Amino acid sequence: MNYAAQGMYFAMLLEQWESGSVPSSPAEVASLLGGTKTEWTRAWPKLSACFVARKRDGRLVNAKLERVRRDRLKFSKRQAESGLRGAQERWKKHGKPIGSPSNRHQSPMAKNGSSASASASASASASHGTPPSNGAPALRERFDAFWAAYPKKTGKGAAWRAWEKLRPNPDLATHMHAALAWQRHQDNWLREGGRFIPNPSTWLNQKRWEDEPTDTPRMSARTMSLGRAAEEFLNG
Numbered sequence: 293m294n295y296a297a298q299g300m301y302f303a304m305l306l307e308q309w310e311s312g313s314v315p316s317s318p319a320e321v322a323s324l325l326g327g328t329k330t331e332w333t334r335a336w337p338k339l340s341a342c343f344v345a346r347k348r349d350g351r352l353v354n355a356k357l358e359r360v361r362r363d364r365l366k367f368s369k370r371q372a373e374s375g376l377r378g379a380q381e382r383w384k385k386h387g388k389p390i391g392s393p394s395n396r397h398q399s400p401m402a403k404n405g406s407s408a409s410a411s412a413s414a415s416a417s418a419s420h421g422t423p424p425s426n427g428a429p430a431l432r433e434r435f436d437a438f439w440a441a442y443p444k445k446t447g448k449g450a451a452w453r454a455w456e457k458l459r460p461n462p463d464l465a466t467h468m469h470a471a472l473a474w475q476r477h478q479d480n481w482l483r484e485g486g487r488f489i490p491n492p493s494t495w496l497n498q499k500r501w502e503d504e505p506t507d508t509p510r511m512s513a514r515t516m517s518l519g520r521a522a523e524e525f526l527n528g
Contacts, residue, residue: 297335300327301342305357312361313351314343431456434465441469443476444489451492458496471501478505 293301303325304314315321318332332339343352435455439448460468475481480488490500 293335293338296331297338300325300332300335301339304339304343304352305354308353308357309361313346313349313353316345316350316352431459434460434462438465438468439492441472442492442495443472443481444486444492447491447493451496454493454496468501471503474505475500475503 304321307314307325315324318336319329322329322332340352343354345351346353435452438455439445439451442451458464490498494500
């Protein structure tokens, strides 16, 4: 293949990685992926030789990439199921609030104390990310959501201890997830298989959710997906 045909080939692989197959004619592929019908028709003999037609609909798939794709989907499914089982086991242990006082143990001061003082205490707690109702089950649930979203699964025990120390309320937890949404796509987190992603406990202890995005240009999601698909294909 010449250089242009190689680009068309990887564009077809990316489309299969994302949607499971590619159209079976040069005209349809040109309409979907760009370029002209003439360009695709000229390269089609070599391109189509790298794919086979599915029996059920005639659309094209690259057999090797499809094996890699299915393995990745199975792996992702196993990871999700494992995470769900782990969360269910944790809920068995942390399913009840700890230390919830009953009304009969409240002192007159607790019943009739200053509402202004209670309000000030709640305000101070909230400003530090710790509302008075931040019970163990809710805290653990927010940690589980953070752990599922964080791209580096290292040092879970240390991360939980940092989380317990911070005791983030729902607003702070939402702010953390918003920060992770852009941080996980920044260049230094994507290099060398995530080598430069900080450990979760480090991220929490250093309050890295307060970082700001850099002005460094980033690759588009489609370009990064193409790179991952090519790497999986070539190394599969």
